[in-house]
Amino acid sequence: MEEKAKVQAGLQNQFYVDSEKLSDSVLKKKHELEQNPASRTNYMEYEEGMERINSDIMEKVLHEMEHYHYEEYTEADVRQALAKDRCSIEDFKALLSPAAQPYLEEMAAKAKQETSKHFGNTVYMFTPLYLANYCENYCVYCGFNCYNDISRKQLTKEEIEKEMKIIADSGMEEILLLTGESRVKSSIEYIGEACKTAKKYFRNIGLEIYPVNSDEYRYLHECGADYVTVFQETYHGDKYETLHLMGHKRVFPYRFEAQERALMGGMRGVAFSALLGLADFRKDALATALHAYYLQRKYPYAEYSLSCPRLRPIINNNKINPLDVHESQLCQILCAYRIFLPFVGITVSSRETKQFRDGIVKIAATKVSAGVSTGIGDHESKYTGQEEGEAGDEQFEIADDRSFGQMYQELSEEGLQPVMNDYVYVRR
Amino acid sequence: MEKKDTFLLGEKEFSSRFILGSGKYSMKLIEAAVKNAEAQMITLAVRRMNTNQQENIIDYIPEDVTLLPNTSGARDAKEAVYIAKMAREIGCGNFVKVEIMRDSKYLLPDNTETVKATEMLVKEGFVVLPYMYPDLYTARDLANAGAAAVMPLASPIGSNKGLATKDFIQILIDEIDLPIIVDAGIGKPSEACAAMEMGAAAIMANTALATAGDIPAMAEAFKHAIIAGRNAYLAGLGRVLERGAQASDPLTGFLRD
Numbered sequence: 094m095e096e097k098a099k100v101q102a103g104l105q106n107q108f109y110v111d112s113e114k115l116s117d118s119v120l121k122k123k124h125e126l127e128q129n130p131a132s133r134t135n136y137m138e139y140e141e142g143m144e145r146i147n148s149d150i151m152e153k154v155l156h157e158m159e160h161y162h163y164e165e166y167t168e169a170d171v172r173q174a175l176a177k178d179r180c181s182i183e184d185f186k187a188l189l190s191p192a193a194q195p196y197l198e199e200m201a202a203k204a205k206q207e208t209s210k211h212f213g214n215t216v217y218m219f220t221p222l223y224l225a226n227y228c229e230n231y232c233v234y235c236g237f238n239c240y241n242d243i244s245r246k247q248l249t250k251e252e253i254e255k256e257m258k259i260i261a262d263s264g265m266e267e268i269l270l271l272t273g274e275s276r277v278k279s280s281i282e283y284i285g286e287a288c289k290t291a292k293k294y295f296r297n298i299g300l301e302i303y304p305v306n307s308d309e310y311r312y313l314h315e316c317g318a319d320y321v322t323v324f325q326e327t328y329h330g331d332k333y334e335t336l337h338l339m340g341h342k343r344v345f346p347y348r349f350e351a352q353e354r355a356l357m358g359g360m361r362g363v364a365f366s367a368l369l370g371l372a373d374f375r376k377d378a379l380a381t382a383l384h385a386y387y388l389q390r391k392y393p394y395a396e397y398s399l400s401c402p403r404l405r406p407i408i409n410n411n412k413i414n415p416l417d418v419h420e421s422q423l424c425q426i427l428c429a430y431r432i433f434l435p436f437v438g439i440t441v442s443s444r445e446t447k448q449f450r451d452g453i454v455k456i457a458a459t460k461v462s463a464g465v466s467t468g469i470g471d472h473e474s475k476y477t478g479q480e481e482g483e484a485g486d487e488q489f490e491i492a493d494d495r496s497f498g499q500m501y502q503e504l505s506e507e508g509l510q511p512v513m514n515d516y517v518y519v520r521r
Numbered sequence: 522m523e524k525k526d527t528f529l530l531g532e533k534e535f536s537s538r539f540i541l542g543s544g545k546y547s548m549k550l551i552e553a554a555v556k557n558a559e560a561q562m563i564t565l566a567v568r569r570m571n572t573n574q575q576e577n578i579i580d581y582i583p584e585d586v587t588l589l590p591n592t593s594g595a596r597d598a599k600e601a602v603y604i605a606k607m608a609r610e611i612g613c614g615n616f617v618k619v620e621i622m623r624d625s626k627y628l629l630p631d632n633t634e635t636v637k638a639t640e641m642l643v644k645e646g647f648v649v650l651p652y653m654y655p656d657l658y659t660a661r662d663l664a665n666a667g668a669a670a671v672m673p674l675a676s677p678i679g680s681n682k683g684l685a686t687k688d689f690i691q692i693l694i695d696e697i698d699l700p701i702i703v704d705a706g707i708g709k710p711s712e713a714c715a716a717m718e719m720g721a722a723a724i725m726a727n728t729a730l731a732t733a734g735d736i737p738a739m740a741e742a743f744k745h746a747i748i749a750g751r752n753a754y755l756a757g758l759g760r761v762l763e764r765g766a767q768a769s770d771p772l773t774g775f776l777r778d
Contacts, residue, residue: 209731436627
């Protein structure tokens with residue numbers, strides 16, 4: 094099918110949006126990138142300054158993904174996988190396949206059992222803090238992309254401290270610091286200073302920033318960060334290439350190896366994800382879990398967690414959606430993750446609705462965000478109702494806007510144990 | 522007067538042989554579990570106590586119960602010492618359960634680092650209870666390092682698989698002159714009872730309670746099972762014949778002197 098027909102049939106998202114504010118020459122470059130693959134760089138080639146490490150994990154993950162033919166798995170394979178004590182890679186593939194869909198309830202029961210063995214009834218809570226939304230990448234599905242006409246902002250040191258104080262006062266003890274991917278605007282030093290400030294207010298500091306070299310991860314660890322999240326978005330190289338048209342994020346292998354460099358830099362834990370809805374979700378889910386699986390075999394002492402974001406509408410493009418990844422597919426993926434990797438954390442973000450999050454924390458998820466803003470510098474207005482100054486625009490629309498207090502209370506009422514911190518920072 | 526059946530950890534005497542875990546269930550249930558279990562000691566992770574959370578786990582623990590902070594999150598001896606000192610600083614007392622894991626998947630204890638940490642912590646004045654994989658040489662090293670007890674695992678933590686390492690735990694009970702506290706993997710009261718019959722000094726359980734339908738009721742069931750096993754051990758178990766009945770005519774009946 095032609096691209097246009099796919100979009101019309103709802104099989105593909107229409108990502109390209111031209112802002113009126115872009116000059117003719119910029120528009121020309123944008124269109125050239127979108128339409129002419131030859132105008133784009135080789136996405137498998139490292140750029141200057143990007144560290145190369147000795148690792149065979151990418152090769153292993155991609156090999157498994159490429160040879161995964163999920164339509165070949167039968168209900169018998171699924172039943173066998175569910176009957177087993179230990180879930181092999183083959184069993185996991187069966188659980189991710191369409192043949193497993195009628196077994197969702199059984200999968201949920203097994204997943205629930207595993208979650209309770211490893212985590213009891215605890216649910217960890219955190220909140221993200223966006224430091225800046227400047228970005229040098231052109232990733233077609235993202236609200237922060239450099240061609241998208243949004244209000245840009247970067248928090249100053251004082252603003253960071255103010256936001257952190259507001260968040261900490263709410264009771265939150267774990268924070269995830271995010272930036273758009275601009276090394277120029279949000280330098281390592283800038284992020285490092287934010288970590289040092291965060292250390293005054295929080296017990297656990299995670300980073301979701303552009304991938305960096307292992308010595309830079311080490312520096313950020315020394316500043317107080319201990320967990321690194323990098324979303325590969327999609328593990329399908331060919332698809333990746335058509336979505337990340339410009340900027341350092343275009344370099345697929347450097348991004349893939351970010352978690353390993355973070356562990357080399359002394360971070361305690363790393364998180365992974367594909368952005369579901371960008372490509373074949375079954376293959377992406379397989380690759381995400383295997384990425385964690387193989388890395389755990391190489392770095393067994395580290396902590397691992399998986400996220401499961403689905404595509405959401407962004408500013409200037411409200412039609413973006415996760416295509417064929419409906420809630421039951423997402424639930425299937427999460428149950429399969431839990432059964433295959435019972436020990437990993439699973440985070441469900443506020444991209445999902447209250448109803449879905451309330452249901453999935455009882456089955457497989459172990460961490461939820463609350464009091465979320467994906468904009469820049471707007472915690473005060475969100476938390477206290479006071480408007481002050483200009484805020485930067487949001488990366489995507491959230492679906493569950495419950496505050497920390499609300500979330501805490503509702504989780505408790507469901508018989509779950511909300512945990513603010515289960516973590517000690519030890520410098521490596 | 523009948524002598525009370527107690528055991529010593531450091532200089533402290535305990536009559537309850539059930540040590541509760543606390544990490545996997547709601548705080549409100551901790552109070553009920555401690556009461557029903559008649560527990561005198563409860564473990565809790567320093568990493569979980571490292572919080573400003575209004576509902577702190579520590580507030581739910583009755584005052585007469587001894588805290589056994591654990592060092593989970595430590596990846597080597599040095600980190601375990603750091604975490605143990607943190608526990609002392611936040612007022613958890615002198616007891617510490619050394620937990621050093623370098624595998625996030627199975628959470629198996631690292632015996633080598635555990636011995637090192639025990640040596641260091643004993644020198645710092647802690648009453649050290651090391652969680653370990655049941656290995657005789659390690660247990661001897663821990664005893665020599667000054668551990669107050671040895672805590673071998675019954676099966677992988679959280680697995681509820683029972684006494685998978687039964688024979689090796691028995692060797693520790695027979696050979697080590699310290700209380701042997703069976704920790705991790707005990708899923709059912711019957712398994713706790715079996716470990717006590719073997720001569721274990723105490724049982725520690727967490728997941729078995731956390732995954733039960735009624736946590737306080739299960740705590741009570743464990744209490745009874747542990748008492749039953751202990752009483753059986755003290756009473757001296759009768760013989761259990763492994764292969765069929767014994768011939769009534771003695772094999773050595775032909776001997777004439």
